[in-house]
Amino acid sequence: MAGRKNRGAWRKDWTPNPNGQKPPFEPGNDLAVTHGAYSEALVSPAAEAVRAEMQVSGPEYLREPMFGPAVRLVAADVARAERVAAYVDGLPLTEQIEPPKPGTSAPVELARKMDAHALNGLSKLGLTPDSAAKMTRQVAGTQVDIARLMADIADEDAGEDAADAV
Numbered sequence: 607m608a609g610r611k612n613r614g615a616w617r618k619d620w621t622p623n624p625n626g627q628k629p630p631f632e633p634g635n636d637l638a639v640t641h642g643a644y645s646e647a648l649v650s651p652a653a654e655a656v657r658a659e660m661q662v663s664g665p666e667y668l669r670e671p672m673f674g675p676a677v678r679l680v681a682a683d684v685a686r687a688e689r690v691a692a693y694v695d696g697l698p699l700t701e702q703i704e705p706p707k708p709g710t711s712a713p714v715e716l717a718r719k720m721d722a723h724a725l726n727g728l729s730k731l732g733l734t735p736d737s738a739a740k741m742t743r744q745v746a747g748t749q750v751d752i753a754r755l756m757a758d759i760a761d762e763d764a765g766e767d768a769a770d771a772v
Contacts (some may be wrong), residue, residue, distance in 0.1 A: 653684070655685075665733075665741075684724045684728070686724070
């Protein structure tokens with residue numbers, strides 16, 4: 607914007623006035639954090655633990671490099687949902703169901719939305735019971751098709767061998 611080149615210059619030489627005015631917050635301050643779901647510094651360690659658990663105890667295909675970004679994103683979603691759920695569980699019931707400000711969602715509604723988002727991601731990776739069952743049926747169906755194809759090839763080979771013998 608024109609005329610606003612040095613917007614932050616006043617902070618460099620700031621000194622508190624005698625009325626008790628406090629200095630601006632330092633980088634990395636966490637005084638305004640409520641549940642921490644939007645703080646990358648708080649979510650990253652939990653997301654890394656969730657990612658490691660998904661890759662160790664989940665299906666083998668999650669260890670493939672091509673699934674890495676999807677696994678990391680879903681792990682972060684799960685970690686965020688867990689942080690919000692823990693925050694909401696610690697609130698009194700009246701604070702859980704009442705929005706903190708007009709026009710905002712109640713904490714319990716935010717937790718529900720975060721849970722739904724995380725479950726959607728988990729289901730896309732085949733990590734919910736329903737999606738795991740669907741993927742198992744698809745893989746089993748593919749294996750049957752391959753077995754049928756191999757049997758057809760073997761029958762054709764046997765038919766060609768019989769025709770060659772005549």
